[in-house]
Amino acid sequence: MANEHNHIISTIVEHKPGVLYTVANLFRRRNFNIENISVGPAEEVGLARMTITVRGDDRTIEQVVKQLNKLIDVIKVTRLDPDHIVTRELALIKVNAPNPKVRSDLINYADIFRARVVDVSSESLMVEITGTSDKVDAFIDIMKPFGVKEVARTGITALSRGAKSAKMEE
Amino acid sequence: MAKMSGAKALIESWKRENVEVIFGISGGALLPIHDILYDSGIRHILARHEQGAAHAADGYARVSGRAGVCMATSGPGATNLVTGIANAYLDSSPVIAFTGQVNTYSATSSYMIGRDAFQEADIIGITTPITKYNFQVKSASEIPKAVQMTFHIATTGRPGPCLVDIPKNTQTEIGEMDFSDKVQIRGYKPNIEPHPVQVKKAVKLLLEAERPIVLAGGGTISANASPELLQIAELLMMPVTTTFMGKGCFPEKHPLSIGNIGMHGTRVANKVILEADVLLAVGTRFQDRSTGTLDDFCPDAKIIHIDIDAGEIGKNVDVEVPIVADAKATLRLIHQQLVSKLRQRENSPWFNRVKELKDKFLSEMDSSKDNLKPANLLKTLRKILPENAIIATEVGQNQMWAALHFQALKPRTFISSGGLGTMGFGFPASLGAKVACPSCPVVDIAGDGSFRMTEQELGTSVTEDIPVIVVVLNNSMLGMVAQWQRLFYNRKYAAVKLGSVPDFVKLAEAYGAQGFRARSLEEFSNAMKKALKNEVTTVIDIPISPEDNVFPMVPPGKGLKDTIAGM
Numbered sequence A: 001m002a003n004e005h006n007h008i009i010s011t012i013v014e015h016k017p018g019v020l021y022t023v024a025n026l027f028r029r030r031n032f033n034i035e036n037i038s039v040g041p042a043e044e045v046g047l048a049r050m051t052i053t054v055r056g057d058d059r060t061i062e063q064v065v066k067q068l069n070k071l072i073d074v075i076k077v078t079r080l081d082p083d084h085i086v087t088r089e090l091a092l093i094k095v096n097a098p099n100p101k102v103r104s105d106l107i108n109y110a111d112i113f114r115a116r117v118v119d120v121s122s123e124s125l126m127v128e129i130t131g132t133s134d135k136v137d138a139f140i141d142i143m144k145p146f147g148v149k150e151v152a153r154t155g156i157t158a159l160s161r162g163a164k165s166a167k168m169e170e
Numbered sequence B: 001m002a003k004m005s006g007a008k009a010l011i012e013s014w015k016r017e018n019v020e021v022i023f024g025i026s027g028g029a030l031l032p033i034h035d036i037l038y039d040s041g042i043r044h045i046l047a048r049h050e051q052g053a054a055h056a057a058d059g060y061a062r063v064s065g066r067a068g069v070c071m072a073t074s075g076p077g078a079t080n081l082v083t084g085i086a087n088a089y090l091d092s093s094p095v096i097a098f099t100g101q102v103n104t105y106s107a108t109s110s111y112m113i114g115r116d117a118f119q120e121a122d123i124i125g126i127t128t129p130i131t132k133y134n135f136q137v138k139s140a141s142e143i144p145k146a147v148q149m150t151f152h153i154a155t156t157g158r159p160g161p162c163l164v165d166i167p168k169n170t171q172t173e174i175g176e177m178d179f180s181d182k183v184q185i186r187g188y189k190p191n192i193e194p195h196p197v198q199v200k201k202a203v204k205l206l207l208e209a210e211r212p213i214v215l216a217g218g219g220t221i222s223a224n225a226s227p228e229l230l231q232i233a234e235l236l237m238m239p240v241t242t243t244f245m246g247k248g249c250f251p252e253k254h255p256l257s258i259g260n261i262g263m264h265g266t267r268v269a270n271k272v273i274l275e276a277d278v279l280l281a282v283g284t285r286f287q288d289r290s291t292g293t294l295d296d297f298c299p300d301a302k303i304i305h306i307d308i309d310a311g312e313i314g315k316n317v318d319v320e321v322p323i324v325a326d327a328k329a330t331l332r333l334i335h336q337q338l339v340s341k342l343r344q345r346e347n348s349p350w351f352n353r354v355k356e357l358k359d360k361f362l363s364e365m366d367s368s369k370d371n372l373k374p375a376n377l378l379k380t381l382r383k384i385l386p387e388n389a390i391i392a393t394e395v396g397q398n399q400m401w402a403a404l405h406f407q408a409l410k411p412r413t414f415i416s417s418g419g420l421g422t423m424g425f426g427f428p429a430s431l432g433a434k435v436a437c438p439s440c441p442v443v444d445i446a447g448d449g450s451f452r453m454t455e456q457e458l459g460t461s462v463t464e465d466i467p468v469i470v471v472v473l474n475n476s477m478l479g480m481v482a483q484w485q486r487l488f489y490n491r492k493y494a495a496v497k498l499g500s501v502p503d504f505v506k507l508a509e510a511y512g513a514q515g516f517r518a519r520s521l522e523e524f525s526n527a528m529k530k531a532l533k534n535e536v537t538t539v540i541d542i543p544i545s546p547e548d549n550v551f552p553m554v555p556p557g558k559g560l561k562d563t564i565a566g567m
C-alpha cells in the first residue's frame, strides 16, 4: 500500500509472564505487521520496555497505538519521532576465517565499521557490531563473500533524543 | 490480613463484589471451590452446557448492568465457555469467567501445568484475544486481588469479559489474604470526563445543524445514558436511530424514534441519515452491519463521536469532533450547554421532513393479513407484554424480525447477540435475564435452528425454576442462510433444511415444561397469556412459511442508499 512506512513505537509494560504473548497476539489479531521487536527491563523495577517497529500508514499506526494502550498490562505507549531518535541494533556475526590473511582482512573491515572481534577459533571469527540497522546490514553484506556461518541480531531498540522521555510519569 | 484457603478467599472476594449468582458446571478442578460455595449463600445455577452458563451470565449482565459470573472446570469445561466469552467480548458485556486449572506444581504426579495433564487446556492463551483481561493465579494469596481487578476492569470503561484461571492446588493452599486493597492498575485508567473544548465544539456543531440526527449504539446502554439522550433529542427535535446493539436506549414509540439503522434497519432510518448534516454518534463502533459501505454512509454529515474507547475513534470513519469519555457525563454536559443557549425547538422543517418520510414508509409496509407473518406475531407480542418485559433473541431472521417489528421501550429490555451473531445465545441469555429481573416477563424470540443449539438449558430452566417463554418462529430452515440463497444463490438451498423435527411441544414436555403450538394469531395470544399467567417454562412453536424474508435489507457490499424494501 502507498504511504506505508516503518514506525518505531516504544512501550512500557508490566514485566511479567505473558505480556509479550498478549502484545504479539494483538498484532496478529488486528492484522498489524511487526517488522521488529526488542524487549528488556526498563528504568524501573517491574517494568519492561518493548521497542516495536511496525509497518503501516498513519491510520494504521494510530490504531496500533490506541489498541496497545487498551491492553491492561501496557502502561505507556509512545510513537517515536523519526527525526528525534537514536536507534541501535546489535549483531553477532560468525564468519569463516580459515587463514591469517583472511583474518586480517576481516579485522580491517571490522575496524572501519567500529565492530569488534569477540571470539576467534582456527576456522572462524565472531564479530560484534552495533549501530543503526542500515549499518548492520551494510556490514553483513561485506562479510558475505567470506562466508557468513551464523548471524544473531537483537532487533531495533530506540529512545527519543533530548530531555523528553517516553518514561513512566506519575 | 487473614489466613485461609484460596477457595475460601475466592468466595469471600465474590461476596465483597456482591455476587448473588454464578452460572456454571462443576468438575474435578473445581471441587475445592464448590465445597465452600455450597454453604456460602451465593446461588449456583447448574447449567447443562458451559456455553449456556456463559450466555446466561451475559444475559444477567446486560439486564442488571452488573458483572455476570460463570464458572467451569479445567480443559473441556473451560473451552466450552469460549463462544460465550467471545460473544460477550464483541458486545462489550461484563462477563467474568472463573475456570479451574490443573496444579501449578505437584511433587507426586504430572498433574500440573505444562505437562499436558488430564483436562489441561491453555485457557489463558485461548482467551487472550477475546477478553479485556485475563489472569492465571499462581498462588492462593493472589486471589483477592485477581477478583478485585477483574471486576473493576470488566465493569468500568468499555465493559468486557475477563477470565481468572485458578489452578486446583491454589484453591486448597493456605495463604495470607489481603482484601483491603483498593484496586490500583497503572495501565488502566478509563477517561470519564469529556474534554471541555470538545464538548464546546460539539455544542456548536449541534446548534448550527439544520438536519441533525443521533446514532446511538450499545455504549449508550452500558453508560446508562438514555435519559440524557432523550433530553437532547427532544430539545433539538432531532431524530434518533439506533444501531442493533443500541435498540432500546431510546423509546421506539417516541415520535423522534426512527428505529434501527443498517443492513436490516428501517427504511426511514436508512434514508434520513443520508440527508443529515450533523451526526451525533454515541457509543458505537460504526460496524459494517450498521453503516453499509462507508462512502455512502451519511455522506453529508459532520460526525461527533462520543466513545469511552479511544480505539473506536477514527477506526472506521473520520470524525469532526471526537470525544473520548463516558457517554452519560458527556451528554449531560452537552445538554446543559445547549439549554443555556436555546429554547425548546418547535416543529422544524427537518422534523417535518423526518415525519413525512416516517409516515410514508409506514404506510408502504407490508400489512399482510396472513396471520402468521412474523411482523404480525411480533406486533401482537408487544401488545400482550408489559413495558418492562425483556426480549432476548436468537440469531437469523427471527432476530432481525424482532429488531424491526418489536418495539423496545426501555434500555436493557432487548438483548441479542449483535457482534458475534451467536445462534443459541438467546435462550440461555433469557435465563440470566430472568434471574436478574425475576419480576419481568422474559421471552426468547427463537428460530428453530438456533434453539436447537442450546435447548438443553430447558433442563436448567425447569429444575432451577427460572420460567421464561420461548417463541419458536419455526420455518424448519436455517432461515437467514436460506434467505441469502434465495436472493443471491439462485434458490439453491444447500445445507439449510432442518426438517420438522423435533416436535417442540413434546420436547418442552419431555423437560417438564409447557408446550403449545400456535397456528393462528389468536392461538398465539392465548398461549402467551397462559404462559405469562402460569409462570412456568413455556415453549410456543409457531410454524411459519420457509419462504418468508426479512426486509428491508441492504444487500451485502452495498450502501444504505441501496436499501431494498422487498422482492
Ligand SMILES: Cc1ncc(C[n+]2csc(CCOP(=O)(O)OP(=O)(O)O)c2C)c(N)n1
Pocket (backbone or CB within 6 Å): B394, B395, B396, B397, B398, B399, B421, B422, B423, B424, B446, B447, B448, B449, B450, B451, B473, B475, B477, B478, B479, B480, B481
Ligand atoms: C453458532 C452459529 N452457527 C452458524 C451461524 C450462521 N447462521 C446465521 S443465521 C443462521 C440460520 C439461523 O436459523 P434459525 O435459528 O432457524 O433462525 P431463522 O433465520 O430461521 O429465523 C445460521 C446458520 C451462526 N450465526 N451461529
